Amino acid sequence: xxxxxxxxxxxxxxxxxxVELKCNYSYSGSPELFWYVQYSRQRLQLLLxxxxxxxxxxxxxxxxxxxxSFHLKxxxxxxxxxxxxxxxxxxxxxxxxxxxxxFGKGTxxxxxx
Amino acid sequence: xxxxxxxxxxxxxxxxxxxxxxxxxDMNHNSMYWYRQDPGMGLRLIYYxxxxxxxxxxxxxxxxxxxxxxxxxxxxRLESAAPSQxxxxxxxxxxxxxQFFGPGTRLTVL
Numbered sequence: 670x671x672x673x674x675x676x677x678x679x680x681x682x683x684x685x686x687x688v689e690l691k692c693n694y695s696y697s698g699s700p701e702l703f704w705y706v707q708y709s710r711q712r713l714q715l716l717l718x719x720x721x722x723x724x725x726x727x728x729x730x731x732x733x734x735x736x737x738s739f740h741l742k743x744x745x746x747x748x749x750x751x752x753x754x755x756x757x758x759x760x761x762x763x764x765x766x767x768x769x770x771x772f773g774k775g776t777x778x779x780x781x782x
Numbered sequence: 783x784x785x786x787x788x789x790x791x792x793x794x795x796x797x798x799x800x801x802x803x804x805x806x807x808d809m810n811h812n813s814m815y816w817y818r819q820d821p822g823m824g825l826r827l828i829y830y831x832x833x834x835x836x837x838x839x840x841x842x843x844x845x846x847x848x849x850x851x852x853x854x855x856x857x858x859r860l861e862s863a864a865p866s867q868x869x870x871x872x873x874x875x876x877x878x879x880x881q882f883f884g885p886g887t888r889l890t891v892l
Binding site for chain 1: 786812813815822823824825826827830831832833838872874876878879880881882883884885886
C-alpha cells in the first residue's frame with residue numbers, strides 16, 4: 670500500500686529565509702507526485718506536479734527515487750507563502766479507471782515578517 | 783468555466799438528521815471524489831466514482847452514501863448525522879492523475 674509522510678506539522682521561517690517542506694513516500698510502482706497548497710479556508714490548489722518539472726510561485730520540487738522523497742523548496746520565503754501544504758501520491762486503482770491520490774497529513778508553513 | 787462547485791458552503795445539523803452535499807464539475811472529467819478534512823489528519827477519501835454509473839468505497843466510507851447522478855454531478859449523503867462527522871468536505875474531479883478541488887462544505891453536527 671502507498672503511504673505519504675510529511676514529518677513536520679508546522680514549519681516557521683522568517684521572511685527571506687529558505688524553505689524546505691519534506692515529503693517521503695512509499696510505493697511499489699512508478700510514482701506520480703504532487704504538491705497542493707491550501708490558503709486559509711480555501712480550496713486545495715495544485716502547486717506542482719513532478720512530471721512537469723516546473724517552478725510555480727518560486728517553488729520547486731525534485732523527485733528522488735533513491736531516497737523516496739519529493740521535498741518542496743523555495744530559496745526566499747514570502748509572507749504570502751503562509752499556508753497548508755500537502756504532498757500527494759497518485760496511483761491507479763486496480764481494475765478501475767480512476768486514479769487515487771494518497772495525501773500526507775500536511776505541513777503548515779508560517780512565514781514570520 | 784466554474785470548475786468544481788459545491789453546495790452548501792456551511793451547514794449545521796443535529797445528531798440524527800440527514801442531508802445531501804452536492805458537487806458538480808463542468809470539465810468533462812470521468813472521475814470524481816469525496817474527501818473529508820480534519821485537523822491533523824490531512825484528507826481522507828470517503829468515496830470515489832471512476833466513471834458515470836460506478837461508485838466505490840474509499841478509506842472512511844462508514845456513515846455515508848454517494849450517488850453519481852450523471853457525468854457532472856456526484857452527491858454525498860449522510861443518512862443519520864453524528865458528531866464524528868463534523869468536518870470540512872471536499873469534492874474533487876480528475877481526468878487522470880491531477881485532481882481539481884471544490885471550495886468545500888463546512889459541516890457541524892451538534
